Amino acid sequence: MTTSRALGDRRVRRTQKALQRALIELVEERDLSRLSVADVAERAGVSRSTFYDHYRDVHELAEAACTVMIDELIGSVPGPGTDATRDAPGKLLAFFTTLAEHAGLYRALLGPSGSARVIDHIRRRATAAGHAGARQAAGESAPDGDPHDVPAAFAAGALVGVAADWLERGCPRTPAEMADLTWPLFVALYRPL
Structure with missing residues (x-):
């Protein structure tokens, strides 16, 4: 058996x-x-x-097919905190490099004819990762449940939006340029924290 x-x-x-x-x-x-x-x-x-x-x-299959890549992307997203802050520009570069390597796939999934499920999955995973990073940086354990962390949700939504726009335009800037342009926005967002 x-x-x-x-x-x-x-x-x-x-x-x-x-x-x-x-x-x-x-x-x-x-x-x-x-x-x-x-x-x-x-x-x-x-x-x-x-x-x-x-x-x-097909949309459920798309979400399943991209889970591993999404997890890698989320692992690249910077969050607040000393270690995360030090490594964040490199993590953003890895994020945009991964998007560029699979531009056709991510353009299809994040674009206007894409999958709302995949977009929501990425946004929720990035929000949770940002929240966990903020709690870790503050020396706190993450509370049970799904807290409403406005900065984490804002950062996740903004990053998905920037990525979708960049892909839709055919990746006119290099991943390094995108990381350089995006990093100051994260710094400004998390500075009050």
């Missing part, structure tokens, strides 16, 4: 990875809004019913 469960788990993971890889490839070719379940299933070499065994729709 354990062997069949492990085999089943491997098959599930393999199918999900195939669907995620297919979506990422397709989004580089055309807008997310123009992709159908049939497109993704065909590219992944699975049936539509297999797709629906794993995901409700």
